[in-house]
Amino acid sequence: MFGATLLRMTFDPAPRVSVSDHVFGRLRDAIVSGRYAPDETLPGERELAGAFAVNRHAVREALRRLQQLGLVRVSQGGATRVLDWRVHAGLDLALSLARSGDVLPVETLVRDMLEMRACVGIDAARLCAERADPAVVAALVRAAEEYGDLAPDLDLMNKANIAIWRLVVRGSGNTAYQLAFNSLVAGTFAVGDVPPDARAAELLDVAGHRCLAASVASGQGAAAARHARELLTAPVTTPTSPTSGREARA
Amino acid sequence: MFGATLLRMTFDPAPRVSVSDHVFGRLRDAIVSGRYAPDETLPGERELAGAFAVNRHAVREALRRLQQLGLVRVSQGGATRVLDWRVHAGLDLALSLARSGDVLPVETLVRDMLEMRACVGIDAARLCAERADPAVVAALVRAAEEYGDLAPDLDLMNKANIAIWRLVVRGSGNTAYQLAFNSLVAGTFAVGDVPPDARAAELLDVAGHRCLAASVASGQGAAAARHARELLTAPVTTPTSPTSGREARA
DNA sequence: ACACATCAACTCGTCAACTGGTTGTACCAG
DNA sequence: CTGGTACAACCAGTTGACGAGTTGATGTGT
Incomplete structure (x- = not known):
């Protein structure tokens, strides 16, 4: 028990967040906090990839998750539009919101x-x-x-x-x-x-x-x-x- | 009204399902229906890609969505394990379930x-x-x-x-x-x-x-x-x- | 001047092959 | 039995390319 307490107090569980998780969290916070208004067009995948200094596929994975959460709607050929999360997002967003609050x-x-x-x-x-x-x-x-x-x-x-x-x-x-x-x-x-x-x-x-x-x-x-x-x-x-x-x- | 009915009855809303959506839906149904029991290990990404005859990235996107839905837990190096959706899945799963019922x-x-x-x-x-x-x-x-x-x-x-x-x-x-x-x-x-x-x-x-x-x-x-x-x-x-x-x- | 077909430049969708970090296991020396 | 090493399997991420769809401008005919 002593060891457990020591470990828990001393060391972090290692900040191992994957790249797509990072992008996902940032975009989610940006959308929920209103920095991207509903019906606004998100930057393109390549642009986002450049901004985050990551590969486009990582951005795609993040966008897929945002889409499933009901925060954006991507359409091939067209731009990805931001949805109104108060209307389209499901209860799972609450978890995602609570996880990295502040927003x-x-x-x-x-x-x-x-x-x-x-x-x-x-x-x-x-x-x-x-x-x-x-x-x-x-x-x-x-x-x-x-x-x-x-x-x-x-x-x-x-x-x-x-x-x-x-x-x-x-x-x-x-x-x-x-x-x-x-x-x-x-x-x-x-x-x-x-x-x-x-x-x-x-x-x-x-x-x-x-x-x-x-x-x-x-x-x-x-x-x-x-x-x-x-x-x-x-x-x-x-x-x-x-x-x-x-x-x-x- | 006649036109709407005709259209709805005659033409499908276009079967435009992306590859990753297909993989996602199949895996989701397989997990929810119990064909993959909880704590069971899913096949590897390459194997799944081969089975579905798609690229690995499509499988990755599908797995990301499954992970966010609380159906699987992927871990680098280790195998992706199936979670018990009755315990770990959120309310958004209901939508996903209803969308392609039968399961x-x-x-x-x-x-x-x-x-x-x-x-x-x-x-x-x-x-x-x-x-x-x-x-x-x-x-x-x-x-x-x-x-x-x-x-x-x-x-x-x-x-x-x-x-x-x-x-x-x-x-x-x-x-x-x-x-x-x-x-x-x-x-x-x-x-x-x-x-x-x-x-x-x-x-x-x-x-x-x-x-x-x-x-x-x-x-x-x-x-x-x-x-x-x-x-x-x-x-x-x-x-x-x-x-x-x-x-x-x- | 207006309506309409055409096309070029975007966008996302998918694919292939590669490198690197992590995990689990088998193995072996002590 | 313990501790360490070596290896294979896997996920994580990158690069580069091409196909598919959308959009807006362009050019043409009326």
């Missing part, structure tokens, strides 16, 4: 992702309780029971918490929820440590997770949704302004 | 996306009503008023409907909701026409959309959420099997 206020992004986590988690808990797969439910109950054993270590609890919610989302049988959950988890991981205090309160609520699992196991969707709401809305309502309604808990 | 039951995927649309839309309506930007609210009210003018044409109404909800999501001020909404819209568009009847009932409910806009304009989050729920939950509860619990509505 968007990180606090707001984290709040948004926590809000979405609550929204999806609550409904997933309800669905999981209703159309439950026995195996998943059993795994969920077991995970919830073993959850308290990690009591003091917030890092471990966070991992276990993600595992629990992953089971819930899987149990919901909704692929879209599952994929969105992955995006959110990756995003919050990329952004580093989110609001520590509020999340800590949520993570340490071992009883709440047990109640959630029990509700799911007994097939009571409404109760599962209620418990999920109590767990998930705390981090989003506590640190932010008191605008969001507290009516649901009354 | 996953389309009905289920559509149901899932409609469910998620309802879940996100309801909360977005609530947030939009609470933290409203006057300009967006004004645009929303205007859009809702002009919505009924397109009464008979379901295609136009669908477009206008998307515009309305886009305003709602934008008004919510939640970037994650916005991005997820984009993913869902693109996915439902890609899958072609989703359950026509249920969606038609929703689309033709002009009064419901006006009520939603009015609730948002008056800043009543709960009412906006209720109207959004009435609009969005109809398509998901009506056409599916009666397995989903009806307790919540009782």
